[in-house]
Amino acid sequence: MYVPDFEYHAPKSVAEACAILAELGDRATVLAGGTDVLHKMKVGKLAPEHLVSLKHLDELRDIREEPGRVVIGALASHNQIYTSRLLQRRYLSLPMAAHTMASNQICNLGTVGGNIVNGVPSADLPPILIALNASIRLTSAHGERTMPLEDFFHGSAQTRIEQGEILTEIEIPDQASTGSTYLKFGLRRSGALAVAAAAVSVQVAGETLHGVRIVLASAAPTVIRVTGAERSLVGRRIDDDLLAEAGYLAAQASSPRDSIRGSAEYRRNLVEVLTKRALRKAIDEGHA
């Protein structure tokens, strides 16, 4: 399979990368793990004049704990997230989501930043990161900005990244959540895109929920948060009926499409069941 030729750049620093991107404008594409970009170039969906490789930016591979937050470099691979002791200890649902991503070969190449910037509604890491209230840092020649990951997506493969910007870091703020879970239904284990998936984080206080975030993948043109379902849960006594109702509300708020992986009706059913199960799992984890 042919990859159209391009001019190759491998900057040594984020600043240098930003300067190159500022100069080249829309003629350049950023290359991280390559599992999406090279795939698109091979199937003829992308033919950039310039490819700007981030391979030398090792400072963006770190996963570290800072006062008040956990910071994940955008170039951390899926397997790096899966095997991170820090993330396993702090937010186990995130390494588990990274593990469902794809085959071992792809998980060694693909990066969390790429998974976010690619912007597809079936991405595995954005739902759980949004459930954990994560923010992202975008850097360009003009400076830096951060935004809640929740605000980053606005349509299928549409994100708010601007020309010349690089996603450099993902930040998870310390939080009161007591449990979180990512449940995905895919047609095969390896490399399977989600037919539907639900990510939740909960803050359990005795018999009720103080706070909850529910995020769905492959359930709408973009990854979505279902705040109606969230509101239905807060302050009420936790029982199976309550969780079933939240599942129903999540399904109502979803707008899945018919595709080769599943019909809209089937996906809506999946959303209902997955939301209910994910809530139960996160709540039980919260009690543990």
Place this chain on the structure above:
Amino acid sequence: MAQAITDKDGVKRYLITLNVNGDAHTLLVKGNAILTNVLREQLDLTGTKKGCELGDCGSCTVLLDGKPVDSCLVLAIEADGREITTIEGVMENGRLDAIQESMINHAAVQCGYCTPGMVLSAKALLTRNPNPSEQEVREAISGNLCRCTGYVHIVEAVMATAQGRLTPDDH
């Protein structure tokens, strides 16, 4: 960054070093050269197979710094300076690796096309985890598609290798 050389026709190539199976190779590659093709065509290491070429089938699996990757989704220039192990590098001192022996003994090879990738995925697993469960073996090779023998014999072969390693004199 790799040194760039432009020929008289204006085609730009980059000077890179690939450390393949312990040998350093200095090569001239175009920016768009895919690692699978460079291994096969420039280094004659045709044990690395081309299947789907889109990262689904795993027949192009190589170890990059010890980790399995689909070499069809890696630009050769991105692997500049890194350690690569192909199936040709698994044999040591003229002897097949225990996984290879075991796959022969368990008839885990039919057409053989997936075998190099299977061996490398299994090798990476056993290096990291010498005593895997069957589930862990299945997971480790889940990115390698076999379309003929099925997976039962392959999984048995890897499990037997792992168990054989409990007695180092065994092979």
